[in-house]
Amino acid sequence: MRMIALKLEFGVFHNQVFERTIAVHFTNPFHVSTRVVDKCNDGTLLLQVILRSEVKAALHVKDVWLDLQPGFEHFDNRDGRPASSLFPLIIAPSSRAGILFIIWLSGIKALDEVENTDSMLNIKYGISGDKTTGAHSPVPVQSGDSEELLFKIALKLKRPVLDPCLAVGFLPFSTDCLRVGQLVNMRWRVERLKNPEDTSISGDEILYQVDANPQNWMVAGRKCGHISLSNAQGSRMEITVTCVPLVSGYVRPPQLGLPEVGEANISCNPAGPHLVCVLPPALSTSYCIPA
Template sequence: MESVVIETLEAHTPVAMVPNGPEDAAQHLMFRSSLVLQQPVLDPCMAVGFLPLPSSGLRVGQLVTMKWRVERLKDFKANMLSDKSDEVLYEVNASWENWMVAGRKRGHVPLSTNQGSRIVISILCVPLVAGYVRPPQLCLPSVDEANISSNPPGPHLVCVLPPALSSSYCVSA
């Protein structure tokens, strides 16, 4: 968010108001103050999209690959990212009660500074519970949240089916 300062933050002498009539005969004082406003960023520099899950559905105990596409919407500007301009820091946040994440949950990925550059970030997960659960979320800590477009946003809940039924039997040798 960008900050806009209106006027100054110092006080000034009050301004006397002109009375409007006999009932307003007493002199009133008007004080003016300044406000610090934050303007929303209406022109994001990055877009993050959650890619579709397998059509076969998710099952408890089965590996699934979660994928997000990250795209640079405009050329790099020095004030939008910290440290390295050609790398993006990512972090995957998942509820440990619902998901087991295999592999790196945090790291740097190369992303060109040119507009239209794209990468796909993938992680392997194992759903631990059946039902409607919130999927893991991808965060870009090195990019201000106001500079990220998530349109359409990732799914709020995904359906995880119970484990497939299995049976076993013994065969005498």
């Protein structure tokens, strides 16, 4: 959104002046979204990039390449180009087009290197249409295909949970109804699925942290600590934290996190509930006994 000062002089002798400040919204030519559509047997991933036209003109996509962030690599050294070259690709107004890239995961030394960098999608395109439509002549712009333009957008790719090392499961409550002011035990089970390649999470002790909204829950136990979990495959450990619900209604339960373990190494199974129902406190009755 930008503000433009407009000044218009009109009249026979240009003695009339009209001034106004207008707000102009500049939009990108494309709306870009990504998703992983499949995992192949050889470990490669099919990354689909969906382009949606945001302008009222036909867009001619002439070339596309993707500069990947650390942690991802292009398959078969394709120089960042998609799997199939169907260029030029014409995208009609308000329509969509999909481009497929074949990538795979690469080894990384630090997870922060992936989280702090982005992938860059580069699109060379042109705009078709008559730019003189609705304009006063003469307009020194030729109609037809415009000059070659370059559109860049940063994409943050997250490593998918394909082969996790740990499984964190939310265990059911011991009671069917939760009430305000009553103690309830939140239980999670942490299981080691395999021995991780990353030496930073292969130790016997794992740091855990319980995240709870202080307006909805009061944590009566430790919010963070360490648990001892053997490196043997299939080893399990249960974490129990006592909480007190403070409000009634559908609220989000406390969440268990492992700060020193990346999301790509954690599988939530069984997954925790998004919301839990908390009932109001039970009614109490008081009696006055005369002396």
